[in-house]
Amino acid sequence: xxxxxxxxxxxxxxxxxxxxxxxxxxxxxxxxxxxxxxxxxxxxxxxxxxxxxxxxxxxxxxxxxxxxxxxxxxxxxxxxxxxxxxxxxxxxxxxxxxxxxxxxxxxxxxxxxxxxxxxxxxxxxxxxxxxxxxxxxxxxxxxxxxxxxxxxxxxxxxxxxxxxxxxxxxxxxxxxxxxxxxxxxxxxxxxxxxxxxxxxxxxxxxxxxxxxxxxxxxxxxxxxxxxxxxxxxxxxxxxxxxxxxxxxxxxxxxxxxxxxxxxxxxxxxxxxxxxxxxxxxxxxxxxxxxxxxxxxxxxxxxxxxxxxxxxxxxxxxxxxxxxxxxxxxxxxxxxxxxxxxxxxxxxxxxxxxxxxxxxxxxxxxxxxxxxxxxxxxxxxxxxxxxxxxxxxxxxxxxxxxxxxxxxxxxxxxxxxxxxx
Amino acid sequence: xxxxxxxxxxxxxxxxxxxxxxxxxxxxxxxxxxxxxxxxxxxxxxxxxxxxxxxxxxxxxxxxxxxxxxxxxxxxxxxxxxxxxxxxxxxxxxxxxxxxxxxxxxxxxxxxxxxxxxxxxxxxxxxxxxxxxxxxxxxxxxxxxxxxxxxxxxxxxxxxxxxxxxxxxxxxxxxxxxxxxxxxxxxxxxxxxxxxxxxxxxxxxxxxxxxxxxxxxxxxxxxxxxxxxxxxxxxxxxxxxxxxxxxxxxxxxxxxxxxxxxxxxxxxxxxxxxxxxxxxxxxxxxxxxxxxxxxxxxxxxxxxxxxxxxxxxxxxxxxxxxxxxxxxxxxxxxxxxxxxxxxxxxxxxxxxxxxxxxxxxxxxxxxxxxxxxxxxxxxxxxxxxxxxxxxxxxxxxxxxxxxxxxxxxxxxxxxxxxxx
Ligand SMILES: [Zn+2]
Ligand SMILES: [Zn+2]
Numbered sequence: 105x106x107x108x109x110x111x112x113x114x115x116x117x118x119x120x121x122x123x124x125x126x127x128x129x130x131x132x133x134x135x136x137x138x139x140x141x142x143x144x145x146x147x148x149x150x151x152x153x154x155x156x157x158x159x160x161x162x163x164x165x166x167x168x169x170x171x172x173x174x175x176x177x178x179x180x181x182x183x184x185x186x187x188x189x190x191x192x193x194x195x196x197x198x199x200x201x202x203x204x205x206x207x208x209x210x211x212x213x214x215x216x217x218x219x220x221x222x223x224x225x226x227x228x229x230x231x232x233x234x235x236x237x238x239x240x241x242x243x244x245x246x247x248x249x250x251x252x253x254x255x256x257x258x259x260x261x262x263x264x265x266x267x268x269x270x271x272x273x274x275x276x277x278x279x280x281x282x283x284x285x286x287x288x289x290x291x292x293x294x295x296x297x298x299x300x301x302x303x304x305x306x307x308x309x310x311x312x313x314x315x316x317x318x319x320x321x322x323x324x325x326x327x328x329x330x331x332x333x334x335x336x337x338x339x340x341x342x343x344x345x346x347x348x349x350x351x352x353x354x355x356x357x358x359x360x361x362x363x364x365x366x367x368x369x370x371x372x373x374x375x376x377x378x379x380x381x382x383x384x385x386x387x388x389x390x391x392x393x394x395x396x397x398x399x400x401x402x403x404x405x406x407x408x409x410x411x412x413x414x415x416x417x418x419x420x421x422x423x424x425x426x427x428x429x430x431x432x433x434x435x436x437x438x439x440x441x442x443x444x445x446x447x448x449x450x451x452x453x454x455x456x457x458x459x460x461x462x463x464x465x466x467x468x469x470x471x472x473x474x475x476x477x478x479x480x481x482x483x484x485x486x487x488x489x490x491x492x493x494x495x496x497x498x499x500x501x502x503x504x505x506x507x508x509x510x511x512x513x514x515x516x517x518x519x520x521x522x523x524x
Numbered sequence: 525x526x527x528x529x530x531x532x533x534x535x536x537x538x539x540x541x542x543x544x545x546x547x548x549x550x551x552x553x554x555x556x557x558x559x560x561x562x563x564x565x566x567x568x569x570x571x572x573x574x575x576x577x578x579x580x581x582x583x584x585x586x587x588x589x590x591x592x593x594x595x596x597x598x599x600x601x602x603x604x605x606x607x608x609x610x611x612x613x614x615x616x617x618x619x620x621x622x623x624x625x626x627x628x629x630x631x632x633x634x635x636x637x638x639x640x641x642x643x644x645x646x647x648x649x650x651x652x653x654x655x656x657x658x659x660x661x662x663x664x665x666x667x668x669x670x671x672x673x674x675x676x677x678x679x680x681x682x683x684x685x686x687x688x689x690x691x692x693x694x695x696x697x698x699x700x701x702x703x704x705x706x707x708x709x710x711x712x713x714x715x716x717x718x719x720x721x722x723x724x725x726x727x728x729x730x731x732x733x734x735x736x737x738x739x740x741x742x743x744x745x746x747x748x749x750x751x752x753x754x755x756x757x758x759x760x761x762x763x764x765x766x767x768x769x770x771x772x773x774x775x776x777x778x779x780x781x782x783x784x785x786x787x788x789x790x791x792x793x794x795x796x797x798x799x800x801x802x803x804x805x806x807x808x809x810x811x812x813x814x815x816x817x818x819x820x821x822x823x824x825x826x827x828x829x830x831x832x833x834x835x836x837x838x839x840x841x842x843x844x845x846x847x848x849x850x851x852x853x854x855x856x857x858x859x860x861x862x863x864x865x866x867x868x869x870x871x872x873x874x875x876x877x878x879x880x881x882x883x884x885x886x887x888x889x890x891x892x893x894x895x896x897x898x899x900x901x902x903x904x905x906x907x908x909x910x911x912x913x914x915x916x917x918x919x920x921x922x923x924x925x926x927x928x929x930x931x932x933x934x935x936x937x938x939x940x941x942x943x944x
Contacts, residue, residue, distance in 0.1 A: 471762060
């Protein structure tokens with residue numbers, strides 16, 4: 105078993121900071137204790153550590169019915185900067201955040217993977233580094249105030265080694281992403297994939313916050329299920345848990361690009377939805393061959409007009425998706441399932457309504473009764489937010505390490521830049 | 525979030541005792557610290573608590589290369605008795621264990637649910653109480669040395685309330701099992717279901733011991749997947765996680781008794797296996813209509829003789845089972861999947877070999893590489909062992925509560941009875 109006292113202390117530190125962020129503008133230790141279920145003594149210790157790190161700050165007192173006034177703490181937005189990098193097949197999106205996770209600056213780079221040079225590892229890494237440099241400069245942040253950079257890359261990731269084990273879109277194998285990036289950037293670096301980034305974003309700032317067991321279902325070109333169990337991300341034995349997209353829904357069904365048949369992804373990923381539409385109405389004007397984004401957008405618009413083909417396509421998709429989600433309900437008995445990513449956003453409430461009905465018709469009564477299904481409430485890019493959160497977690501996990509500089513002089517400089 | 529410091533202390537206490545049991549006959553605090561990843565100071569505190577409870581005992585010293593001799597501890601087998609009750613549709617099986625989980629005595633009662641009186645709650649409860657009384661008497665254990673009774677009942681269980689929410693075989697709804705049982709028995713009582721009992725048994729004493737993430741797949745009349753994630757049982761929001769038997773394998777496939785179509789259980793539960801045999805060879809002499817046990821036993825014997833129908837039936841079953849297990853590998857990325865219960869035992873190695881091949885052909889490479897699939901190594905009834913373990917966990921969780929009597933005088937009396 106690998107859960108050490110140190111892991112537990114780190115998890116509790118996350119938990120307390122999550123609550124401090126949630127209870128903005130200010131919260132007492134007493135309230136944190138009742139919100140987290142931790143003892144007041146434990147909370148006081150954790151608050152002391154977070155104050156020492158500069159993650160939070162004392163912000164005054166509240167009256168407590170005749171008793172001693174209670175000290176209040178709040179996030180120390182100026183305590184440092186966190187950078188989140190969302191690397192996808194066709195773009196690099198970078199955001200720099202303050203410690204309240206407000207965006208201070210953004211940068212975008214386009215990638216054209218059809219040009220072989222542009223998917224070459226050193227080339228991609230140099231573009232990432234340049235984009236990071238650009239946001240640090242735009243937000244006028246001194247290097248020593250950057251607490252860390254989180255990078256999300258598609259595919260299989262060896263998080264501890266900082267290696268992209270396999271990125272199918274670019275045909276990368278065992279690329280030492282963080283070692284290469286460290287040649288350009290002097291900051292603490294963290295690597296993981298978009299599914300886990302979205303899950304951590306929901307856990308800290310979204311619909312999974314305060315829930316003991318949550319599943320974050322990413323609906324995009326690929327699909328996956330990030331598992332936030334017992335309040336932490338379940339990574340599995342080799343950091344590859346969550347491959348719900350490649351669980352069987354239809355034995356001997358559609359061929360999936362993973363090589364197997366009948367995977368969930370081949371019915372509810374964007375190409376699967378295109379196939380559902382094609383099977384229903386091969387000549388539909390909603391179908392943009394070779395353009396998933398345009399097709400999902402067209403479906404979304406047509407749904408709003410009550411277009412029968414769009415409605416039926418979403419219903420067919422919801423039948424598949426509902427069966428797949430019912431599997432998650434029955435197996436994991438979560439409190440909430442969060443639908444995230446661009447397909448979920450594009451089909452929105454109409455998809456949600458159909459999916460809820462499909463799950464209700466399929467899941468067992470008892471686990472169903474305790475599960476909500478919701479759309480992600482995170483208004484910005486959850487992947488870069490989640491990637492920045494990996495940097496935040498990495499910083500918080502560095503137990504006992506002192507804040508590297510005195511924040512008082514650099515903090516003012518840091519917030520000069522305006523959020524874009 | 526509900527994980528309090530107290531929960532963590534309890535989990536660590538479980539973890540240390542599990543290692544003390546595993547490292548029989550004796551183990552040092554230093555070894556426990558390196559085995560658990562906890563600090564030596566934490567281990568010393570936990571060992572102190574376990575000594576105080578009477579769960580373990582000091583048993584001497586080992587030399588440590590020139591250093592101070594290290595104190596050794598071992599399980600205090602005579603520290604008390606634990607009772608495990610496996611209630612199934614047609615029988616009640618009760619075992620009493622000492623603290624090293626050695627069986628001291630057993631009792632069996634037959635139930636005939638076809639007689640309406642014999643499935644009436646008060647009647648069943650009275651039979652359970654009588655069987656418990658019988659083993660306590662057979663093992664000559666004074667009442668105050670019984671640390672607890674764990675009861676496993678099929679169906680949906682409200683563990684905290686001690687209520688059988690729904691037992692399909694007997695058509696029980698919201699039966700307050702523990703309240704009724706408390707009218708007969710003066711011991712601490714615990715209730716849960718067979719899937720979770722088997723999982724906890726594997727976690728403490730079987731193939732999941734020392735693994736961070738394990739799945740215990742029960743193959744019987746019904747099927748389920750007990751999830752031991754992060755070293756503890758994942759119960760879900762309403763204690764109903766693990767209903768893998770009712771996840772979809774074949775959309776619109778066979779009708780399942782849960783009302784849905786194409787559930788895993790309808791292909792790999794004992795009745796599903798009979799159906800696989802029937803589809804292959806309707807008149808096979810291996811098929812005992814209306815007798816699952818006889819059919820699985822006949823298949824097991826025929827496999828040993830290389831009977832082609834039996835071999836093909838197991839291969840067909842393994843194709844379904846392999847797809848379902850590959851789903852667990854891809855979604856959860858466990859270190860080990862343990863095949864448990866009577867169907868797994870009955871079809872044994874031939875089933876295991878076929879299943880491993882089927883999973884390898886279906887799961888993703890990265891999670892597959894970190895997963896072993898094994899048969900349960902527990903030689904006795906894992907359900908009563910697991911039920912007794914619930915009683916052990918309940919006793920250990922009673923933090924700070926003192927051992928109720930001085931054990932020195934009663935211990936000798938307790939072990940008078942010989943294991944049966
Ligand atoms: Zn697939
Ligand atoms: Zn079913």
